[in-house]
Amino acid sequence: xxxxxxxxxxxxxxxxxxxxxxxxxxxxxxxxxxxxxxxxxxxxxxxxxxxxxxxxxxxxxxxxxxxxxxxxxxxxxxxxxxxxxxxxxxxxxxxxxxxxxxxxxxxxxxxxxxxxxxxxxxxxxxxxxxxxxxxxxxxxxxxxxxxxxxxxxxxxxxxxxxxxxxxxxxxxxxxxxxxxxxxxxxxxxxxxxxxxxxxxxxxxxxxxxxxxxxxxxxxxxxxxxxxxxxxxxxxxxxxxxxxxxxxxxxxxxxxxxxxxxxxxxxxxxxxxxxxxxxxxxxxxxxxxxxxxxxxxxxxxxxxxxxxxxxx
Numbered sequence: 111x112x113x114x115x116x117x118x119x120x121x122x123x124x125x126x127x128x129x130x131x132x133x134x135x136x137x138x139x140x141x142x143x144x145x146x147x148x149x150x151x152x153x154x155x156x157x158x159x160x161x162x163x164x165x166x167x168x169x170x171x172x173x174x175x176x177x178x179x180x181x182x183x184x185x186x187x188x189x190x191x192x193x194x195x196x197x198x199x200x201x202x203x204x205x206x207x208x209x210x211x212x213x214x215x216x217x218x219x220x221x222x223x224x225x226x227x228x229x230x231x232x233x234x235x236x237x238x239x240x241x242x243x244x245x246x247x248x249x250x251x252x253x254x255x256x257x258x259x260x261x262x263x264x265x266x267x268x269x270x271x272x273x274x275x276x277x278x279x280x281x282x283x284x285x286x287x288x289x290x291x292x293x294x295x296x297x298x299x300x301x302x303x304x305x306x307x308x309x310x311x312x313x314x315x316x317x318x319x320x321x322x323x324x325x326x327x328x329x330x331x332x333x334x335x336x337x338x339x340x341x342x343x344x345x346x347x348x349x350x351x352x353x354x355x356x357x358x359x360x361x362x363x364x365x366x367x368x369x370x371x372x373x374x375x376x377x378x379x380x381x382x383x384x385x386x387x388x389x390x391x392x393x394x395x396x397x398x399x400x401x402x403x404x405x406x407x408x409x410x411x412x413x414x415x416x417x418x419x420x421x
Contacts, residue, residue, distance in 0.1 A: 134346060135346050141380060142380060145376070145381045146159055146377075148374075148377040152374050162381075162382065163381070165284075166280060166388075169277055170388065173393060177396040180396055180397065191337065192241040192242075193238050194333045194337040196234075196238060197237075197333050198330075200234050205355060208359075209357075209358045212362040212363065213362050218362075218363075223317035226317070227320075230324060235252065235329075257328045257399050257403075261398070266402030267401055267405065269396065270393060270402035277406070277409065281409075282413075289417040292417040293413055306416055306419050313412075318408075319411065320404055323394075323400050323407055327348065328394070330352075331347075331391055331395070344395075345391045348391055349384050349385075349388045349391050350380075352384070353379040353384040356379040357375055360376075366378075389406065390402075390406050390407055
């Protein structure tokens with residue numbers, strides 16, 4: 111028999127560092143540090159990855175301090191253990207499907223940012239609503255439970271804008287020389303910049319920014335936080351799942367430098383994707399609104415999309 115539904119925990123966000131030191135978070139951080147060491151051994155680059163981590167962590171510290179005074183309204187939305195179960199089962203199914211399809215060069219075209227709307231948004235929301243049963247409330251309440259709501263909108267946008275500004279140096283630092291050259295080429299021509307950068311930002315928002323944030327912050331982080339009764343554990347666990355989700359991309363796609371090397375693929379996603387997942391998850395945790403994480407996610411991806419426009 112499943113346990114009774116639990117309320118989304120909105121008052122368990124520790125404002126002291128000691129509140130973040132828990133067995134699970136220490137384990138995940140150990141895995142992260144081990145991945146950094148492996149990256150250094152494989153690539154012989156011992157500076158760039160720690161620099162990237164610091165460049166992402168610093169905005170996270172600012173968000174953490176800036177939002178300490180934020181008061182979240184108590185929500186009446188209930189999350190059942192069945193929702194947690196179906197969310198995790200669907201995540202595993204998606205991971206298996208993506209591994210199989212991306213591993214076949216003839217089927218690879220089936221996985222793209224458009225089909226992610228089905229696998230990361232539509233299907234999991236339908237499954238969760240079904241798991242909620244007749245007493246699970248309306249679909250609007252479901253959307254609210256994943257952060258698609260007006261509540262906290264001003265706060266989350268404020269945090270997102272501040273975060274995006276602080277991330278600019280590390281985003282430019284993380285681009286390859288070719289990508290950076292293409293981005294600079296666009297911005298040196300105002301007529302192109304005015305056209306192509308907003309287009310890149312909108313594309314990034316509607317595709318990976320929206321789909322991945324709904325799945326990993328709105329669905330998984332919220333459910334895992336409720337299940338573990340810990341916002342911190344939910345944040346770290348969802349960020350870890352977010353990183354692992356990118357393993358099939360890193361291993362099978364030739365556009366990734368890690369193509370064909372499983373150890374390098376794992377260490378790459380565990381360092382780069384995990385740390386950015388923490389940053390976006392922190393904004394979600396503070397505001398319970400997905401607009402902020404979506405904006406930050408879109409902003410980080412927009413420069414890569416912009417570079418792709420330049421031949």
